[in-house]
Amino acid sequence: MNKSTENPSPEVVGELRRVIHELKNALTPILANAQLARSVLGPDSQVAGELEDVVTGAQRANKLVGEIRTIAEGLGGDAP
Amino acid sequence: MTYDPSDVNVLVIDDDHAVATALRRILERAGYGEVVVETNPESAILRWADRDFDAVILDLHMPGVDGFGVMRALVDQQDREDYTPILVVTGDQRIDVRQRALASGAKDFVQKPFEPTEVVARLRNLVDTSRMHRRLRSFNDALTIRVEERTEELLSAKLEVLERLARAGEYRDDMTGLHAKRVGVLSGLLARELSVDQERASMIERTAPLHDIGKIGVPDGILLKEGALTPEEVEIIRGHTFIGAGILSGSHFDVLQTAERIALTHHEHWNGRGYPQMLVGAAIPLEGRIVSVADAFDSLTNDRPYRRACSHDMAITEIVAWRDRQFDPDIVDAICRLHRRGTLAELAQVVAKVAGVPLGNGPVGEGTVGESPVGEGPLGGGTADAPESGPGPLRANAR
Numbered sequence: 001m002n003k004s005t006e007n008p009s010p011e012v013v014g015e016l017r018r019v020i021h022e023l024k025n026a027l028t029p030i031l032a033n034a035q036l037a038r039s040v041l042g043p044d045s046q047v048a049g050e051l052e053d054v055v056t057g058a059q060r061a062n063k064l065v066g067e068i069r070t071i072a073e074g075l076g077g078d079a080p
Numbered sequence: 081m082t083y084d085p086s087d088v089n090v091l092v093i094d095d096d097h098a099v100a101t102a103l104r105r106i107l108e109r110a111g112y113g114e115v116v117v118e119t120n121p122e123s124a125i126l127r128w129a130d131r132d133f134d135a136v137i138l139d140l141h142m143p144g145v146d147g148f149g150v151m152r153a154l155v156d157q158q159d160r161e162d163y164t165p166i167l168v169v170t171g172d173q174r175i176d177v178r179q180r181a182l183a184s185g186a187k188d189f190v191q192k193p194f195e196p197t198e199v200v201a202r203l204r205n206l207v208d209t210s211r212m213h214r215r216l217r218s219f220n221d222a223l224t225i226r227v228e229e230r231t232e233e234l235l236s237a238k239l240e241v242l243e244r245l246a247r248a249g250e251y252r253d254d255m256t257g258l259h260a261k262r263v264g265v266l267s268g269l270l271a272r273e274l275s276v277d278q279e280r281a282s283m284i285e286r287t288a289p290l291h292d293i294g295k296i297g298v299p300d301g302i303l304l305k306e307g308a309l310t311p312e313e314v315e316i317i318r319g320h321t322f323i324g325a326g327i328l329s330g331s332h333f334d335v336l337q338t339a340e341r342i343a344l345t346h347h348e349h350w351n352g353r354g355y356p357q358m359l360v361g362a363a364i365p366l367e368g369r370i371v372s373v374a375d376a377f378d379s380l381t382n383d384r385p386y387r388r389a390c391s392h393d394m395a396i397t398e399i400v401a402w403r404d405r406q407f408d409p410d411i412v413d414a415i416c417r418l419h420r421r422g423t424l425a426e427l428a429q430v431v432a433k434v435a436g437v438p439l440g441n442g443p444v445g446e447g448t449v450g451e452s453p454v455g456e457g458p459l460g461g462g463t464a465d466a467p468e469s470g471p472g473p474l475r476a477n478a479r
Contacts, residue, residue: 024192026098028099028102035196
């Protein structure tokens with residue numbers, strides 16, 4: 001059995017980590033700005049529902065990023 | 081402790097422009113006075129060097145200088161005791177990364193993507209701590225200064241008491257205390273001329289006036305005796321070195337320990353023929369060797385009941401004649417240099433001015449025994465037959 005088919009190379013794991021990092025960076029302004037806008041406009045705002053959905057969506061995406069991270073850890077073992 | 085966020089300035093360092101902007105907006109909404117955003121770590125370091133920020137929000141993963149490099153640079157720019165208020169924002173959840181960040185100077189973390197309320201809450205804690213640190217620091221500095229002032233006062237009081245005691249001891253021959261003061265100033269000059277460090281030189285200057293404090297223990301009948309002294313009486317006079325050292329002994333103050341060494345050793349001779357311990361050369365403490373020369377010069381250049389003061393040139397010639405015998409050759413060379421530069425000529429004026437005493441040759445009676453050492457040398461006959469109150473200053477030559 002070839003080990004390399006079971007475990008991806010450190011380069012692949014590293015690349016995966018980079019993407020996770022970028023995803024978190026991308027989600028950060030979405031979540032932060034939506035929450036800021038929500039608190040500025042208040043709960044009675046015309047777009048309160050829309051903003052709520054952005055926040056919820058971003059949080060959901062973040063959870064998924066967390067899951068990908070767990071998978072990456074499983075693949076990489078003591079990966080970086 | 082509470083503070084007004086409008087007084088607080090924050091430096092945000094993140095290479096991701098959208099993240100940095102989101103952070104700036106969060107802080108501005110929370111009322112923070114000034115939020116400076118830097119997406120380039122190198123220029124962020126320069127910004128930090130430029131001015132004091134109350135807090136830094138820092139991304140860990142950046143190209144070029146990463147967050148660890150930035151923290152090292154920021155910490156390096158500060159004193160060791162300074163608090164570096166660094167809040168790290170990172171998507172990295174690894175424990176070892178966090179530990180490294182803490183070791184590099186991070187004080188707290190916020191996980192990306194962050195909630196605005198969490199960023200504001202953590203930042204507030206950080207600024208609180210930072211400001212308390214500053215307060216504590218300036219409070220400590222103020223306390224340190226006060227303690228130093230009080231210690232100095234205490235020491236001055238001790239020295240003043242001892243100076244007055246010395247004056248009492250010398251009252252019979254140095255009523256004004258001017259001789260003691262001049263010996264102090266000249267000893268300080270000599271120490272500096274010998275490149276003794278500033279602190280030690282001023283210690284020598286302050287303690288040299290106490291060199292004859294032990295005379296307080298010599299009875300009038302012997303100290304003021306006219307005519308020849310018996311060998312026993314010479315021994316008693318020589319005892320002023322031991323008595324002085326005894327008065328000054330047991331202090332934990334460096335300055336009084338120095339005074340003790342001077343009192344004990346200022347009559348030792350370079351060639352080992354002085355007293356009381358007959359120490360030779362460098363075995364005599366430097367302070368003692370310096371005061372020995374200063375004492376001789378001042379005695380020679382001031383009137384005594386049995387002779388007029390001799391000129392500075394004559395005094396220097398006399399001291400040079402005893403170079404390598406009574407005096408440390410290096411110190412003789414040093415006083416010669418001071419003489420050539422005209423420093424010695426100003427000495428009496430300087431001391432009189434400081435002491436607030438009009439210039440003159442002192443009251444009659446000054447110097448009957450005075451600083452004349454009992455022993456070999458220009459100021460002492462070296463035998464009981466030619467004691468202190470002998471015929472003249474250049475007794476050694478006359479012998």
